[in-house]
Amino acid sequence: MTAMDTITYRPARDELAYTFGGRMPVAHVRSGDILQVHTEDCFGGLVRGPADLPSQVCRMPYLNPVSGPFFVEDAEPGDTLAVHLAAITPARNWGVSSTFPHFGALTGTFHTATLQPPLEERVWVYDIDRHAGTVRFHATASDHCVDLPLDPMIGTIGVAPGGFEARSTIVPDSHGGNLDTPQLRAGTTLYLGVNVHGAMLALGDGHARQGEGEACGVGVEIATTTTLAIEVIKSTPTVWPRLETDTSIMSVGCARPLEDAYRIAHRDLVAWASTLTGLDELDTYQLVSQAGRAPIGNVCDPNYTALAAVDKTLLPDPTAAYTGVHARLRQRAAGRG
Amino acid sequence: MTAMDTITYRPARDELAYTFGGRMPVAHVRSGDILQVHTEDCFGGLVRGPADLPSQVCRMPYLNPVSGPFFVEDAEPGDTLAVHLAAITPARNWGVSSTFPHFGALTGTFHTATLQPPLEERVWVYDIDRHAGTVRFHATASDHCVDLPLDPMIGTIGVAPGGFEARSTIVPDSHGGNLDTPQLRAGTTLYLGVNVHGAMLALGDGHARQGEGEACGVGVEIATTTTLAIEVIKSTPTVWPRLETDTSIMSVGCARPLEDAYRIAHRDLVAWASTLTGLDELDTYQLVSQAGRAPIGNVCDPNYTALAAVDKTLLPDPTAAYTGVHARLRQRAAGRG
Amino acid sequence: MTAMDTITYRPARDELAYTFGGRMPVAHVRSGDILQVHTEDCFGGLVRGPADLPSQVCRMPYLNPVSGPFFVEDAEPGDTLAVHLAAITPARNWGVSSTFPHFGALTGTFHTATLQPPLEERVWVYDIDRHAGTVRFHATASDHCVDLPLDPMIGTIGVAPGGFEARSTIVPDSHGGNLDTPQLRAGTTLYLGVNVHGAMLALGDGHARQGEGEACGVGVEIATTTTLAIEVIKSTPTVWPRLETDTSIMSVGCARPLEDAYRIAHRDLVAWASTLTGLDELDTYQLVSQAGRAPIGNVCDPNYTALAAVDKTLLPDPTAAYTGVHARLRQRAAGRG
Amino acid sequence: MTAMDTITYRPARDELAYTFGGRMPVAHVRSGDILQVHTEDCFGGLVRGPADLPSQVCRMPYLNPVSGPFFVEDAEPGDTLAVHLAAITPARNWGVSSTFPHFGALTGTFHTATLQPPLEERVWVYDIDRHAGTVRFHATASDHCVDLPLDPMIGTIGVAPGGFEARSTIVPDSHGGNLDTPQLRAGTTLYLGVNVHGAMLALGDGHARQGEGEACGVGVEIATTTTLAIEVIKSTPTVWPRLETDTSIMSVGCARPLEDAYRIAHRDLVAWASTLTGLDELDTYQLVSQAGRAPIGNVCDPNYTALAAVDKTLLPDPTAAYTGVHARLRQRAAGRG
Known part of the structure; x- marks a missing residue:
């Protein structure tokens, strides 16, 4: 193994990216490196209070910036x-959420097109208490407030897609991107197929937390400092x-309708678990059918995200996935402290 | 409150029902009663080993019988x-699962119609060890086996639908029925809107456990003895x-595509949580969006089932739902021991 | 062939039915008979002008009555x-349409549940000129009017479902019912699988015309006198x-999402056309893929309706379907004049 | 108006494009010009007979090339x-179609993921007789053949998407692209919103004809010489x-599930028709609901395509759309002969 470097990157405002693919790299890293990245929130930091309505202070397509x-x-x-x-560390002691016109699961949208006017656009500001591990919700129409567990995650992370594409x-999609699943918290290893020379990893859109499905279309949006350990697994698509x-091991599917996201994730998990258990495909299908979990990521983005998960207790060797890279990277990242 | 009776019911084979609605009652019960019901498995007990292929030993529409x-x-x-x-007690020390031609999430089906031949039909028999709390999976194509947690649930429970309907x-659907969600385990209280005089409650289709989505279309199917405590909440639709x-409190949605089941469940939970918290609709939408969970029930039945859930810690008074009937029934059922 | 009878039936108001299945017959007919049936409109005739808002003058579940x-x-x-x-003859010189709260393709609905308020409920009254063959649209917010071709059809026709079901x-669904497709006009023969002894045919919900998909959820609703010629084709499911x-020959699919209705209809048409042409399944799939049409019925009802159609010019013998019954019934109905 | 030029373009093989967006222009044209473009078929001309199985002779992502x-x-x-x-003129006297593994409406696919093996991959070669106006289907498993009407169309035409995207x-999608609708035949004017400086128009994927929905995923694929007349309509999104x-006027929606494509197209048509008739939104919704047609484009591509159409007879001035550009371009193209 080569010596490990730690690369730190904080983008200037005009370095933020709005696509996966179609961009020049901001830095080079090597397999084995630790990467510490500052990420802006999905509004580019422009929504800071109730008066900052996203549809007014943000300008398309300058939404959901990523670093990289x-x-x-x-x-x-x-x-x-x-x-x-x-590690995913909130960069500020507040986060922000909102409704957004014709976006979200419980409203007509650009794609689920209706003739109804949009829901009221409103902003919520949350207090983040890293010490207490809480995110405080304040109602806007009353003085009710309640604490939720702080559970930081990265909403958007991916590589350049194949086929010469650049995606918002x-x-x-299959290249990652705006997966918006709470499972992308610290402690998780994400596997992404490489589509282009250099992979072109980028990330952003931190959430202090989000519900499953991100019903209103927006999490508790935060800027973060995120620490990644990376490794290239050669000749393994x-x-x-x-x-x-x-x-756990989990597969991700991104599609509409939501059942197709479920299908993709489950078919992939059946294939993966079959490899790790040695069971044939139908036996694995059966086992996953009884033991599987199906965490929902988002039900609001252009593709919905569903996951399929099983506990490692089902696997003969819980460290066998991708030649044990999860344990390796976990250790390397810890050793860094 | 009237004195509590315990009604025990074990159907003869020709008393099993295959619809909700359109049937005469098998017994009368009163609000406050305890009901102990024997339920047959979804195959009517006819699938007992690898040679009992469901499509051969079962005859349509005599599938998924309910008691009541x-x-x-x-x-x-x-x-x-x-x-x-x-309480949901497995009636035997085994359960059974299978693939079924053109049924399940990872195959073309009657509705997702394709020209591909069906997957191989195969039967799996599980050992149930109530003492150890395990369900043992045995592979069919190898001698691999693995224990899963025993987590008994009722797959099918409901009342007669309205509008003079009788449903398989x-x-x-909104009357309950084949909800197929692991959340219907012992300790849960289910609320069903009454559509006809007498409600006409029925149940069956126990599972020793199932994965979220019931990917292959069949859980670990069991006969059960199920104990219910019931109460009528008057003038509350x-x-x-x-x-x-x-x-937790949870709302259930049943629909296709799966995002509509998600939408139904979440809209209902927003309405329910708004009542219980006093928050306005948009504040509740926001809170549920950050705090909500979205457990998946089934992704194989004629309607898919999705749930929306929030923890009671979000509620000012965790016992307020439906005038505290959950705690009341829980106690009554326990006092019965 | 037995002597042909003509049976005429006009339901009293309390004889109208609101389900397929679960009802006693109103009359007996024999294969070969002509049946002349009066049908009420989908509102039971209660919406007659702009002030008769359907959600106020109609009462659930007394919507969409059928005769039979x-x-x-x-x-x-x-x-x-x-x-x-x-023949499908409008019974009055007017028809009526409306929006209906949370019903239709361009609004959040009971199933596509959103938090948005419903669209405004409004009624449109159309003039029907049978002589001119026109249906006159009058705008409600201006004095604009325009004539559309009169193209009467039956929205709802079916038999009792199987499995002891009764459906609104x-x-x-597969038993027919609220198919809501313009293809159900005079000159068409409909084939329905028989599920119960006596078939239990019923019909209603005439439209002076409707667009494909019935976007707002309501056609130009009319009462009709409809003349049917019927025949039982034995041992042919x-x-x-x-x-x-x-x-043309056409297959009908009813499902959500709409692509499943498309799939059902096309798979069935491939099977049917394969039988009529002698082509193997893949050759038929190819031919239908290039020659097929996909008329949309409804995109608003609990199941959507899509059709798959090919011209009879593709068939070696255009009269071969179901042993030529279409031509036979057409002739019999004409001979009746 | 500036003098009209005719630009002719025939791409070399290595000039073919596989994305909309992310490419340098192959030529410059001006509003008012006539453009005559040679387009290759979706297989890049590599499938010429039964032995040329597309999954073997084509290499991803080099499918569906466009000129431009x-x-x-x-x-x-x-x-x-x-x-x-x-004009859309077939470049050869044959066209080709096929099944393709896990692609098409009647099979499990990459997105509608199932565990079933793919359908057999097979190639069909059609004879094109431009004089007779026919496309001849030859069965592969028998010697049956049948003539279908020649009805040439362009499957793929669009501009660069916005938001710095490049799409396969x-x-x-909203930028056009692989719309795959038979409505894109000669005589039609297509309106596309411009997203980037220079619009970046490209086209390809001609079909000698296709059925509605393109059920098997592949039309009768041809190379073409296609003649376009173009005009820029300023300040009109x-x-x-x-x-x-x-x-007719028609709006196009691209989405999954198919009902969302229907919704998009219908909402857009309501807006467009409202502008052209002066009716308010609900009156237009009503009129389109009774008079509209819903031609299906594709039910196989990553987004499905549905159209919403009404006859111009409903419009006070049938030439009013986009300031009469359709008539103007039609005339200009004809004058060229």
Whole structure:
């Protein structure tokens, strides 16, 4: 293993990216490096109070900026990029959420087109108490407030898509992107198939927390400092994003309708679990059908995100996935402290 | 409150029902009664080993039998029937699962019609060890086996639908029915809107456990003895099924595509939580968006089932739902021991 | 062939039916008979002007009444009932349409649940000029008016479903029901699989015309006198409704999402056309893919309706479907004049 | 008006494009010009007989090539590009179709993920007789053949998307792209919103004909010489593609599930027709609901395509759309002969 470097990156405002693909790299990293990245929130930091209505202070397509892309040396199409989320630290002591006209699960939208006027656009500002581990919700129409657990996650992370495409950072798909799932918290390793030379990793859109499905279309949006440990797994293709934690393996599907996201994730998990258990496809299908969980990511973005998960207790060797890279990266990131 | 009776019911084979609605009651019960019901498995007990292929030993429409209906005295349209699941006990020391031709999430089906031949039909028999609390999976193509937690649930429970309808027990909808969600385990109270005089409660289709979405279309199917405590909540309509546990409230949506089930459940939970918190609709939408969970029930039945859940810690008074009936029924069922 | 009878039926108000299945027959007919039926409009005739808002003058579930059911002698499960629509005559010189709260394709609905308030409820009254063959639209917010072609059709026609079910007349499914497709005009023969002894045919919900998809959820609703010629085709099952005209054969699919309705209809048409052409399945799939049409019925009812159609010019023998019953019934109905 | 030029373009093989956006222009054109473009078929001309299985002879992502992009001078974001399809001439006397593994409406796919093996991959070669106006289907498993009407169309045409995106030519969306609708035949004017300076028009993927929905995923694929007349309509945004013929106006929606494509198209048509008739939104919704047609484009691509259409007879002035550009371009293209 080569010596490990720590690369720190904080984008200037005009360095923020709004697509995966179609951009020049902001830095080069090597397999084995630790990457510490500052990410802006999905509004570019422009929504700071009730008067900052997103549809007024933000300008399309300058939404959901990501930091990057990072050129990962040695990453080639057909490889897999393992990205361990070592730490996700809120950069400020507040986060912000909102409704947004014709966006979200419980409203007519650009795609689920109706003739109804949009819901009222409103902003919520949350207090973040890192010490207490809480996110405080304040009602806008009354003085009710309530604390929710702080559970920081990265909403948007991915690599350049294949086929010469460049995709908006609003979109989740097989290259990752705006996955918007609470499972992308610290302690998780994300596997992404490499589509272009250098992989071109980028990330942003931190959430202090979000509900499953992100019903109103917006999480508790935060800027973050996020620490990643990365490794290139050579000659190992990955079709859809996969996740690994100390206790679970998970496959991700992105599609509409939502059942197709469920199908993609489950078919992929059946294939993965079959490899790790040695069971044939139908036996694995059966086992996943009884033991599987189906965490929902988002039900508001251009593609919806669903996950399929099983506990590692089902696997003969819980460290076998991708040649044990999860444990390796976890340790490397910890050693860094 | 009237004195509590315990009614025990074990159907003869020719008493099993295959619809909600359109049937005469098998027994009368009163609000406050305890009901102990034997339920057959979804195959009518006919699938007992690898050679019993469901498509051969079962005959349509004699699938997914339920026990009942029970006429609940005093239950009228506009009321809500609260059904507390006090105990779900597997009736045998084995359960059974299978693939079924053109049924399940990862295959073309009757509705998602394709030209591909069906997947191989295969049967899995599980050992149930109530003492150890395990369900043992045995692979069919190898000698691999693995224990999963025993987590008994009722797959199918509901009342007669309105509008003079009678619905197949395969179908989940606003009257309940084949909800197929692991959340219907012991300790949960289910709220169902009453559509017809007497409500006409029925249940069946126990699972020793199932994964979220029931990917292959079949859980670990069991016969059960299920103990229910019931109460009629007068003049309180319930549009979609709701669930309450000691720690959560949940709304249920049944629809295709799956995002509509998600939408139904979330809209209902927003309305319910708004009532319980006093927040206005948009504040509640925001709170649920950050704090909500979205457990998936089934992604294989004629309607899919999705739930929306929040923890009771968000509620000013965690016992306020439906005038505290959950705690009341829980206690009554326990006192019965 | 037995002597042909003409049966005339005009329901009293309290004879109208609101389900397919679960009802006693209003009359018995025999294969070969002509049936002349008066049908009420979908509002039961209660919406007659701008002030008659449907949500106020109609009461659930007393919507979309059908006339029947008719017990067809000799019709048994496994047979097909052929119903030739010989004539559909508007019963009045006006028809009516409306928006309806949270119903229709361009609004949040009961199933596509949103938090937005409903669209304004409004009624439109159309003049029907049978002589000129026109339906006159009058704007409500201006004095604009325009004539559309009169193209009468039956929105709701079906038999009792199987499996002991009774389904609301709002629902289209494999038993027929609220298909809401303009293709159900005079000159068309409808094939329905028989699920119960006597078939139990019923119909209603005439439209002076409707657009494809019935976007606002309501056609130009009319009462009609409809003339049918019927025949039982023994020992010939039909899974999904099929249609035949002088020039086309069509299969009907009812499902959500809309692509599943498309899939059902196309898979069925591939099977049907394969039988009629002698082509193998893949050759037929190819031919239908290039020659097929996909008329949309409704995109507003509990199931959506899509059709798959090909011209009879593709068939070696254009009269071969169901042993030529279309031509036979057409002739019989004409001979009746 | 400036003098009209005719620009002719025939791409070399390595000039073919596989995205909309992300490419340098191959030529510059001006508003008012006539453009004559050679387009290759969706297989790049590599499938010429039964032995040329597409999955073997084609290599991802080199599928569905387009000719272009053309830089349209003076076209700026906020303008509309009008593209009149003056002529679409098959370049060869044959066309080709196929099944393709896990692609098409009647099979599990990459997105509708199932565990079933793909359908057999097979190639069909059609004879094109331009004189007779026919496309001849030859069965592969028998010697059956049948003539279908020749009805040439362009499957893929669009401009660069906004938001710095580059999209695969397989995808239809608001920028146009792989719309795959038979309505894109000669005589039609297509309106596309301009997203980037120069619009960057490109086209390809001709079909000798296709069925509605393109069920098997592949039309009768041809190379073409296509003649376009173009004009820039300044300061007139167009959100979704629109079409105009001598007799109809049509809006296009691209989305999954298919009902969302229907909704998009219908909402857009309501807005457009409201402008052209002066009716308010609800009156237009009503009129379109009774008079509208809903032609289906594709039910196989990453987004499905549905159209909403009404006859111009409903419009006070049938030539009013986009200041009469359809008639103007039609005439200009004809004058060229």
